[in-house]
Amino acid sequence: MSGADLDATLPTGLPARPALITGGAGFIGANVAHRLLQAGESVILFDNLARPSVARNVDWLKRVHGDRVTLITGDVRDAGAVADAVRRASSVFHFAAQVAVTTSLVRPVEDFEINARGTLNVLEALRALSSPPPLLFTSTNKVYGGLPDVPLQCRDRHYEPEDPKLRASGISEARPLDFHSPYGCSKGTADQYVIDYARTFGLPAAVFRMSCIYGPRQFGTEDQGWVAHFLLQALRREPITLYGDGMQVRDVLFVDDLVDAFLLARKNIRQLSATAFNIGGGPENTISLLELLDMIEELDGKRPATGFEGWRPGDQRYYVSDCRRFSAATGWWPRVRVREGVRKLYGWLRELTELTGAGAGKAASQAVEELRMESVG
Numbered sequence: 001m002s003g004a005d006l007d008a009t010l011p012t013g014l015p016a017r018p019a020l021i022t023g024g025a026g027f028i029g030a031n032v033a034h035r036l037l038q039a040g041e042s043v044i045l046f047d048n049l050a051r052p053s054v055a056r057n058v059d060w061l062k063r064v065h066g067d068r069v070t071l072i073t074g075d076v077r078d079a080g081a082v083a084d085a086v087r088r089a090s091s092v093f094h095f096a097a098q099v100a101v102t103t104s105l106v107r108p109v110e111d112f113e114i115n116a117r118g119t120l121n122v123l124e125a126l127r128a129l130s131s132p133p134p135l136l137f138t139s140t141n142k143v144y145g146g147l148p149d150v151p152l153q154c155r156d157r158h159y160e161p162e163d164p165k166l167r168a169s170g171i172s173e174a175r176p177l178d179f180h181s182p183y184g185c186s187k188g189t190a191d192q193y194v195i196d197y198a199r200t201f202g203l204p205a206a207v208f209r210m211s212c213i214y215g216p217r218q219f220g221t222e223d224q225g226w227v228a229h230f231l232l233q234a235l236r237r238e239p240i241t242l243y244g245d246g247m248q249v250r251d252v253l254f255v256d257d258l259v260d261a262f263l264l265a266r267k268n269i270r271q272l273s274a275t276a277f278n279i280g281g282g283p284e285n286t287i288s289l290l291e292l293l294d295m296i297e298e299l300d301g302k303r304p305a306t307g308f309e310g311w312r313p314g315d316q317r318y319y320v321s322d323c324r325r326f327s328a329a330t331g332w333w334p335r336v337r338v339r340e341g342v343r344k345l346y347g348w349l350r351e352l353t354e355l356t357g358a359g360a361g362k363a364a365s366q367a368v369e370e371l372r373m374e375s376v377g
Contacts, residue, residue: 015090017133018042018068022076022085022122023096025049027218027225028138030057031255032093032262033069037061042068046085047096048075053219060217076118079125086125091266092135094122097187099224101142101314104183115186116193123197126205134269135205136262139191139276141319143209144171145178152318158249158288159318170251170283170320173209173276180314191276198274206265206272211280211321214341215255216348227252227292230304231346234296235353239305243312246290251281251320254336254344264330272329280321285338295339299346 019036021029024045033043049055061069074081076096086092097115098104104111119137126132151162161167179188191207198205214227233240261279265272287295297303327333336344 014040017088017090018044018070019091019093020044020046020085020089021093021095022046022082022118023094025054025058025071026051026095027057027215028213028255028258029093029095030054030061030217031215032095032259033061034064035259035263037065037068041090042070044070044072044085044088046072046074046076046082049073057217076121077113079121082118082121083125083128086122086133087129089133091133092122092126093262094119094135094137097138098183101181101183101312104181104186105313108182111182112186112189115183116189119190120193123193123203123205126203127197127201132203134266135194135203136265136269137190137194137205137207139194139207139209140184140187141171141209141211141278141280141316141321142181142184142314143177143179143188143191144175144316144319145180145184146314147171147316147318150318154247157290158247158286160249161318168283169324170280170322171278172322173278173325184314195274195276204269204273206269206274207276208261208265208279209276209321210253210258211278211319212250212252213255213258214252215345218255218345226289227342228345228349230289230292230296231342231349232353234300234302234304235350239307240293241307241309242289243309244289244315244317245308246293246306247288248315248317249286249288249320251283251286252338252341253279253281253285253321253334254341257281257334257336260335261326261330261332264332265326268330275325277326277329278321278323279326280323281334281338282323283320285334285341286320287338292342295342296346299343 019041021033021043023029024033025047036043058071072085076082098111126135152159153162177188179185194205194207197203218225218228230240
């Protein structure tokens with residue numbers, strides 16, 4: 001396959017080949033796919049459909065965008081299937097992963113095979129091409145470990161660093177890596193492989209070390225997607241378990257802002273290659289678990305029932321992204337503030353819950369997704 005084939009574009013300036021999204025049926029993958037499709041591109045969703053609810057994202061994308069959506073039901077552990085998909089791609093968004101710390105503690109070998117080996121399969125498939133397309137990989141803030149050396153203070157029921165400079169800017173990429181938990185190890189390994197393949201083999205590839213992402217098309221669970229999980233539990237009138245004391249703080253990033261960052265990174269990949277970027281809502285978009293419960297009470301009129309359990313391995317009492325490196329390189333900065341974003345997600349989930357509740361049936365389930373077609377772009 002020639003480089004000319006890979007780089008070919010349509011007369012409109014759009015890529016002649018589709019974008020490949022591993023894990024494309026998931027929350028982030030579906031949002032990226034929708035934005036690309038709205039812009040006229042075609043996409044390949046490569047996903048094993050193992051996670052609950054993600055098949056509805058595929059159905060929604062196909063219903064809205066038709067035959068410009070191709071689904072390959074495959075697993076990133078299958079090197080041959082990955083290579084076949086990569087050869088067809090104009091760009092690669094590698095999101096497929098095992099995403100829960102708790103699962104990694106129970107099945108660490110599987111966690112490694114998916115996150116580390118699966119990423120290496122993607123990288124090897126790209127390396128085999130004479131003109132490899134750009135790769136964007138989603139890593140995690142867990143590569144920095146539990147941050148036990150950061151002195152914290154408690155103020156208004158949330159943790160914050162004692163150091164005023166750190167409070168103002170967040171955790172930067174200069175922070176030493178400290179893999180804690182099998183999940184941190186597997187994602188950190190993949191993170192470092194992407195950077196090294198970009199340096200050693202010249203692949204156009206960059207890493208996003210992401211904080212907490214939230215928004216429509218997220219069907220959160222206790223282990224992943226905690227903002228959506230809290231909202232769903234509240235809407236279902238079911239209790240929420242807080243691990244730790246609830247004062248732990250994260251910066252949250254609305255998914256539309258994340259998609260903007262991905263597209264800027266793809267556009268500027270030659271300048272950004274071999275670099276890791278911390279991506280999140282930054283210091284302007286922080287929230288503790290207790291503060292989210294307060295916000296839910298305001299939105300829903302009722303405070304969710306809560307219980308407490310012990311801290312989980314590697315949990316960070318405070319993590320906020322310093323996004324200045326990516327901002328300086330591209331001009332990007334989050335636009336959706338926490339209250340606005342939580343309100344949008346709450347509205348989307350409430351409508352989904354109402355229309356897909358007991359007795360609502362398949363037609364209502366389809367209707368809510370069509371109603372929300374415009375909410376994700």
